Amino acid sequence: MKFPVGSVLFFMVVCGLICFGDEKDTLEQLIARAESASASQQLDIYLEIADRESKLAVDAYKSSNLEDGHKALQQTVAYADKAHANVLKSGKKLPRTEIKIRRLVARFRDLKQNVDADEQTGVQAAVDKLESFRTDLLKAMFGPKNPESK
Numbered sequence: 845m846k847f848p849v850g851s852v853l854f855f856m857v858v859c860g861l862i863c864f865g866d867e868k869d870t871l872e873q874l875i876a877r878a879e880s881a882s883a884s885q886q887l888d889i890y891l892e893i894a895d896r897e898s899k900l901a902v903d904a905y906k907s908s909n910l911e912d913g914h915k916a917l918q919q920t921v922a923y924a925d926k927a928h929a930n931v932l933k934s935g936k937k938l939p940r941t942e943i944k945i946r947r948l949v950a951r952f953r954d955l956k957q958n959v960d961a962d963e964q965t966g967v968q969a970a971v972d973k974l975e976s977f978r979t980d981l982l983k984a985m986f987g988p989k990n991p992e993s994k
Contacts (some may be wrong), residue, residue: 871896883930887937890927891944894920898948905959905967913963917952917970924948928977932984942981949974 869877871893878889897920904913924945931941949971956967 871900878926883934884936887927887930887934887941890923890930891941894923894927894948895944897923898951902951902955905955905963910963914966917966920948920952921970921973924974924977928980932980935984938981938985942978942985945974945978945981949978 874889874893874896878886878893881889897916901913901916901920904910904916927941928945931937952967952971952974956964956971959967
C-alpha cells in the first residue's frame with residue numbers, strides 16, 4: 845500500500861514543479877514568449893509582465909533609482925495596455941483583467957505617496973492611464989450590450 849501512496853506523492857511533486865516552473869522565467873523570457881504565444885495565452889503573459897514590471901518600478905523608486913523606476917513604470921503601462929487591448933478584442937477574461945489592473949493601480953497609488961513631489965506627476969500619469977483601461981473594461985462588462993440602440 846505504501847508504493848501507490850509514494851507514487852502518487854512523487855507524481856504530485858513533479859506536477860507542482862512543472863506548473864510552477866513558469867515562475868522562474870526571467871522578464872526577457874516572458875517578453876519573448878508573449879510575442880510568439882497564441883492570442884489566448886498572450887493575455888496572461890502580458891499581465892504577468894505588467895505585474896513584474898510594476899514590482900520593479902516600486903523597488904527602483906524605493907532605492908532612489910529614478911531612471912529605472914520611470915522606465916519600469918512605462919513598461920507596466922505598455923504591457924497593461926496590450927492586455928487591455930487583447931481582452932477587449934477577445935471579450936474573454938474581462939473581470940480577471942480588470943482585477944489585475946486594479947491591483948496595479950493600487951500599487952502605484954501607494955508608490956505615489958512615497959516618492960518625491962517631482963516624481964508624483966509621472967506616477968499619477970501611469971495611474972490615470974491604468975484607470976482609463978479599467979474604465980474601458982468595466983464599460984465592456986456592464987455597459988449596454990448594443991451601443992447603437994441608445
